Structure formats: structure tokens, C-alpha cells
Amino acid sequence: xxxxxxxxxKTNPYAQYHVVQKGDTLSKIADEYYGDKMLYPQIFDANxxxxxxxxxxxxxxxLLIP
Amino acid sequence: xKLKSVTRNLSRNLAVGLLASALLAAGxxxxxxxxxxxxxxxxxxxxxxxxxxxxxxxxxxxxxxxSSVTAQKESLAKKDYKVVVANAPAVNSSIDSLKAGVxxxxxxxxAAGAEWSTYxxxxxxxxxxxxxxxxxxxxxxxxxxxLDATAFGTAKTDLETMKTE
Numbered sequence: 045x046x047x048x049x050x051x052x053x054k055t056n057p058y059a060q061y062h063v064v065q066k067g068d069t070l071s072k073i074a075d076e077y078y079g080d081k082m083l084y085p086q087i088f089d090a091n092x093x094x095x096x097x098x099x100x101x102x103x104x105x106x107l108l109i110p
Numbered sequence: 111x112k113l114k115s116v117t118r119n120l121s122r123n124l125a126v127g128l129l130a131s132a133l134l135a136a137g138x139x140x141x142x143x144x145x146x147x148x149x150x151x152x153x154x155x156x157x158x159x160x161x162x163x164x165x166x167x168x169x170x171x172x173x174x175x176x177s178s179v180t181a182q183k184e185s186l187a188k189k190d191y192k193v194v195v196a197n198a199p200a201v202n203s204s205i206d207s208l209k210a211g212v213x214x215x216x217x218x219x220x221a222a223g224a225e226w227s228t229y230x231x232x233x234x235x236x237x238x239x240x241x242x243x244x245x246x247x248x249x250x251x252x253x254x255x256x257l258d259a260t261a262f263g264t265a266k267t268d269l270e271t272m273k274t275e
Contacts, residue, residue, distance in 0.1 A: 051238075051242060052238055056238060056239055057235060058232075058236045058240075059239055060239070076254060076255070078250045079250045080249070080250035082251075086246050110242045110246060
């Protein structure tokens, strides 16, 4: 398995991405992909290389959806 | 006197003729043996060049060709030179077919190896991506809009199958 822990990384060609649109929040994105807004930390954790605060995302950012 | 001379000449001519015929026959026989021996040697050498690969990739076909060459060697041993020479084109053709078949199998094998090499890298990455998503969705209180519980169950089963195969 990749990294030996089932965590998908940005080097994985099968990883899914979401390009942030105006008005997006991590909660909204989590709801779209997972059906549960409360799972936004999953997305935040997977994108710590480009995000420092889960409340601060910018349009055009390409977020890994683990 | 004249009659005796004519008779003697005829006898001598007949003897010379018979000797010439015998020599020609012997020459033809020797050539037949050489041709047959050369044919069998060529068949054996040609088969030897493909035997190891054929044993690996086309054992049944190899056995058939081996039988043909063995039959040729037996004919040669029995001095059936004409049979050996007559059968040589067909035996050579079967050896050529075996060589072509083995070459095709080897190419097929090489391509399959390359394909496997690709899959051996891609499949684990795909499994990781799917497993990651399934792990997250398992924690979700409900399914996202484009996924229902049945499809999610199928995806989980399919993933487990991929992991075990």
C-alpha cells in the first residue's frame, strides 16, 4: 500500500482533487464528497502543505480529496 | 573369323555398358545418401536451435516435430534415402512453424511481463485511493449525493476482491 497506511498522497495518480471555487468552504466540500460536513478535517489534514487554517481556502487552490 | 570379331566387340561393349551403369547407379546412390544425411543433419541443427524455448512455450508442438525428425533419422538408418529427401521439405516447414510459434509466444510473454509491471505499480495506487475514500465514507453519517448505500457496498466488496486477487 502507498505509504503503508492507506493514506492517499498527491503522488498517487488515482487521487481525486477539488479546485476551490468562490464560496467554497472545507465543510461544503466535505459534504459534497463525503456527505458529511463534519469530515472536513480529513481534507484539511490531507492538504496541510498548502493550508494552514481550515477556514482559509482560496479560489483556484487544488485540494486533494482523500 | 569376322563373326568371332563381331561377337568379341559386342561382348566388350556390353561389359563396358554394364560397368558404366553400375558406376552411375553407385554414384546416384552415394549422392542420395549424402543428400539424405545432409537433410537430417540440417533438421537436427535447426530443431536444436529452438528446442529449449519450444520445450518451455510449445511442448506439444515440439514433441510432434521431434517425432518427425526421429522418423527421418530412422529412415536414414534404414537407407531409405529417397524417403528422407522427399520428407525433408515438410519436416523443415514444421520446424519453421515451430520457430515462428515460439517467437510469437516469447513476444507475447514479454508484452505480458511489461503489462504486469505497469499493473503492479498502478493497482496498489488505485487500491490505496479507493481504500482511503472508503475509510472516510465509512465514517460519514450519510452518503454523498452521487452515491447510495448499495453502490458503496458494491465498491467495498470490489475493493476487497482487488486486494485478495
